[in-house]
Amino acid sequence: MQILLLLTIILALLPTFPIGLVTDGRWSVVCTAATVAALFLVAWMAGKLFAHLWNRTWYLRGLRCYRLVRAGLFVGVVLVEFISLILLSWGYVVRRVWGLGTWILLDEILLLSPLMLSLVAVWWGLYPAEKILHDSLRRRDSTPFWSRTGYVIFQARTHSAILILPMLLYVTVQEMGSQLDSALMEQFRQWLPFYYFTGISVLAVLVVLLILPWMLVRIWQTESLPQGELRDLLESTARRLGFRYTDFRVWHTQNNIANALVTGILPWPRYVVFSDSLLQALSSYELVAVLGHEIGHVRRWHLPLYVGLCMLAAVSGVQLLSLRWPGLEPYLVALLYRLPSDLADWRQWLHLAFSMTVLWGYIWLIFGYVSRHCEREADVYGCLAASCGNAQCSDHRENRSLAKSGDSLCPTGIRIFISALEKVADINGLPRTQWSWRHGSIARRIAYLEKLQRRVAQGCRWPRWLWLPSWTTLILLALSVGGLSYLGISVF
Numbered sequence: 001m002q003i004l005l006l007l008t009i010i011l012a013l014l015p016t017f018p019i020g021l022v023t024d025g026r027w028s029v030v031c032t033a034a035t036v037a038a039l040f041l042v043a044w045m046a047g048k049l050f051a052h053l054w055n056r057t058w059y060l061r062g063l064r065c066y067r068l069v070r071a072g073l074f075v076g077v078v079l080v081e082f083i084s085l086i087l088l089s090w091g092y093v094v095r096r097v098w099g100l101g102t103w104i105l106l107d108e109i110l111l112l113s114p115l116m117l118s119l120v121a122v123w124w125g126l127y128p129a130e131k132i133l134h135d136s137l138r139r140r141d142s143t144p145f146w147s148r149t150g151y152v153i154f155q156a157r158t159h160s161a162i163l164i165l166p167m168l169l170y171v172t173v174q175e176m177g178s179q180l181d182s183a184l185m186e187q188f189r190q191w192l193p194f195y196y197f198t199g200i201s202v203l204a205v206l207v208v209l210l211i212l213p214w215m216l217v218r219i220w221q222t223e224s225l226p227q228g229e230l231r232d233l234l235e236s237t238a239r240r241l242g243f244r245y246t247d248f249r250v251w252h253t254q255n256n257i258a259n260a261l262v263t264g265i266l267p268w269p270r271y272v273v274f275s276d277s278l279l280q281a282l283s284s285y286e287l288v289a290v291l292g293h294e295i296g297h298v299r300r301w302h303l304p305l306y307v308g309l310c311m312l313a314a315v316s317g318v319q320l321l322s323l324r325w326p327g328l329e330p331y332l333v334a335l336l337y338r339l340p341s342d343l344a345d346w347r348q349w350l351h352l353a354f355s356m357t358v359l360w361g362y363i364w365l366i367f368g369y370v371s372r373h374c375e376r377e378a379d380v381y382g383c384l385a386a387s388c389g390n391a392q393c394s395d396h397r398e399n400r401s402l403a404k405s406g407d408s409l410c411p412t413g414i415r416i417f418i419s420a421l422e423k424v425a426d427i428n429g430l431p432r433t434q435w436s437w438r439h440g441s442i443a444r445r446i447a448y449l450e451k452l453q454r455r456v457a458q459g460c461r462w463p464r465w466l467w468l469p470s471w472t473t474l475i476l477l478a479l480s481v482g483g484l485s486y487l488g489i490s491v492f
């Protein structure tokens with residue numbers, strides 16, 4: 001879902017748009033608003049219908065059907081954005097009729113407004129059903145669910161921090177870069193346009209990577225983890241495993257989300273975020289194991305791996321696509337550097353959107369495969385964080401000192417991590433066998449760790465070669481990109 005939204009945002013920020021069915025500015029506004037309103041009506045009816053259904057029966061009949069409807073509504077959000085931009089000429093009106101193309105940010109916000117408004121409409125409409133769903137899944141939990149406005153604001157904050165704001169930041173830096181009009185810059189732009197625009201784009205990516213962690217902990221409602229026993233324990237774990245970070249944060253979600261994450265490729269700013277319900281439900285040593293999992297991602301270079309992988313997969317995907325459809329590159333270059341192009345015809349635009357979808361599928365497959373292997377590696381790191389280094393230990397009752405980085409695993413450490421995984425699944429109402437694109441299923445993760453537990457008892461200190469599938473994929477991609485470029489299929 002997130003990637004589909006991201007793709008939509010990228011396409012929505014294109015510099016040039018075709019003229020659709022409506023050519024008048026006012027009519028474009030009216031029709032766009034009507035499309036958003038129609039989606040709102042559907043979401044509102046779905047929310048009311050399921051709330052009514054679940055209110056009268058004590059069990060959640062048609063839960064699967066509800067999840068399908070909800071997914072369908074989010075696809076509807078994407079459709080509304082495309083219909084407005086292309087058929088209803090919203091993109092053309094904003095950029096050309098109103099001539100806002102040279103404004104920094106104003107045009108982008110207007111271009112994305114159908115998307116943002118329909119997201120709000122769907123959250124607002126589905127609220128009654130979401131509330132009942134929450135109440136019946138967590139009968140033991142006494143924290144009340146959000147109010148309707150509170151719910152919409154929470155969702156908007158969560159999504160804008162990871163999707164919309166990074167994109168807007170990227171675009172702003174890029175626009176400011178290409179509007180520099182000193183004589184020197186002008187000369188450079190004339191002389192080496194490729195390096196000029198690549199330089200600006202790379203700079204924009206770096207700015208986003210640097211600011212994103214800092215922005216995320218502020219837009220999400222987080223605060224520093226208070227001083228105390230738990231913080232001391234987590235700090236000593238970080239020291240023990242040689243991990244540098246800026247702060248540990250608590251994410252306030254009214255106990256609705258059980259999750260932890262690490263943000264930041266560079267050691268600064270880098271935050272480890274724990275959600276409130278995770279902190280409440282897990283024991284302190286289970287939290288040490290969760291922190292170990294996040295440290296594993298950093299220590300095993302997963303974040304740079306993901307960035308490199310996405311870039312290489314995108315380039316290789318474009319190469320493969322242009323084998324099939326020659327003449328695609330200029331549009332993709334225009335997309336990446338946001339240069340004006342001759343995408344005046346809506347058929348070309350549709351073609352580009354279709355190619356982007358194929359590209360998305362390609363990246364989805366590769367990234368998912370690598371991500372699931374990286375999660376396994378991080379899981380083992382989580383076990384290490386809670387291990388004492390004695391492969392024969394049966395429990396950690398007498399205060400043992402825990403393992404250092406490079407030490408070996410112990411069966412108790414693995415058991416602690418498994419129990420943390422099980423609790424996270426329970427709080428999130430996640431069936432053990434439900435497969436997730438980035439993590440695989442909880443059941444398979446646990447099955448692997450139980451096997452590892454037996455191997456550790458037989459004397460295995462650390463499972464080797466866990467990194468092999470991910471890094472091999474990266475190298476194979478790099479080789480294929482190099483090979484195809486050598487054969488003359490270069491992207492730029």
Ligand SMILES: [Zn+2]
Nearest residue numbers: 293297375378
């Ligand atoms: Zn992870």
Ligand SMILES: [Zn+2]
Nearest residue numbers: 388393410412
């Ligand atoms: Zn132990």
